[in-house]
Amino acid sequence: MSLFLSVLTLSPLNYEYFAFDKINLFVILILLVTAILFFVLKARRGKTLSIRKIAGLEAVEEAVGRATEMGKSVLFVPGSRDLDDLQTLAGLSILGSVARMTAQYEARLDVPVNRSLVMAAGQETVKEAYLAVGRPDLYRPEMVHYITDEQFGYVAALEGIMVRERPAACFYMGAFLAESLILAETGNSIGAIQVAGTAMPVQLPFFVAACDYTLIGEELFAAAAYLSQDRRMMGSLKGQDVGKAVAMFAIVIGSLLATIVALTGSSFVGSLFRAFIRLFALNY
Numbered sequence: 001m002s003l004f005l006s007v008l009t010l011s012p013l014n015y016e017y018f019a020f021d022k023i024n025l026f027v028i029l030i031l032l033v034t035a036i037l038f039f040v041l042k043a044r045r046g047k048t049l050s051i052r053k054i055a056g057l058e059a060v061e062e063a064v065g066r067a068t069e070m071g072k073s074v075l076f077v078p079g080s081r082d083l084d085d086l087q088t089l090a091g092l093s094i095l096g097s098v099a100r101m102t103a104q105y106e107a108r109l110d111v112p113v114n115r116s117l118v119m120a121a122g123q124e125t126v127k128e129a130y131l132a133v134g135r136p137d138l139y140r141p142e143m144v145h146y147i148t149d150e151q152f153g154y155v156a157a158l159e160g161i162m163v164r165e166r167p168a169a170c171f172y173m174g175a176f177l178a179e180s181l182i183l184a185e186t187g188n189s190i191g192a193i194q195v196a197g198t199a200m201p202v203q204l205p206f207f208v209a210a211c212d213y214t215l216i217g218e219e220l221f222a223a224a225a226y227l228s229q230d231r232r233m234m235g236s237l238k239g240q241d242v243g244k245a246v247a248m249f250a251i252v253i254g255s256l257l258a259t260i261v262a263l264t265g266s267s268f269v270g271s272l273f274r275a276f277i278r279l280f281a282l283n284y
Helices: 002-009 012-016 020-044 055-070 086-105 116-132 151-165 179-189 204-210 218-228 231-264 267-280
Strands: 073-077 108-113 144-146 169-173 193-198 213-216
Touching: 020 231, 020 267, 055 073, 055 086, 055 169, 055 193, 055 213, 055 218, 073 086, 073 151, 086 108, 086 116, 086 169, 086 193, 086 218, 108 116, 108 151, 116 144, 151 179, 169 179, 179 193, 179 204, 193 204, 193 218, 204 213, 213 218, 218 231, 231 267
Parallel strands: 073 108, 073 169, 108 144, 169 193, 193 213
Antiparallel strands: none
């Protein structure tokens, strides 16, 4: 009861339970959640949600089909980080879509990993994918297998797999460090179609130079929705785009206000500028 009364009277006790100086973040959160829910519900009602074409994802089915025609395997590397990395989760989501294609085409899938938790999650992801397309008989737990936690020991093993088995399609989806160029160059040397995706800015140039297609930054996180065409995921993606559009609009308006204040010194515009900063600042 005392908490309820303190909220009504706006007494200092409020600050123990609610940071009123961060109310702008609460408003932004409500707007973003509302946009996401709107598009998710819209998608569930059967409305078509379109997103721009991503060349690297359009080539996924082509790469798996080529491996099937050549009678060779599909190599999928879900990064070199553990399961607590968002890029690894994004890579596993894409793995599910790739696994459904390999199950439909009856292509061999090889997923070497360097973390035990990633192995467990990958095995479940592939198993569910094979069940989803009605081919549980083709699933083998050893499709997803652990190698080693040591970075360059893992890379050396991957190189050996590539050189010996010569997969026709190589997918690198997740977080990569110094091993990115080594993997991409080895895959390029054996003539495989290579599709890479990472949100590590330092490693992107190596993938762009040595791979056929590269997912840059947020394209990696949008890939699962793009490939699966899941309505809830598509709705969530569109809702996040609304948040990005609002952020871009805020940057433009803020820049214009700052320019006007600098040129004219208007106190009124200065007050608007400070209020605008207060509305969108994450830490003010």
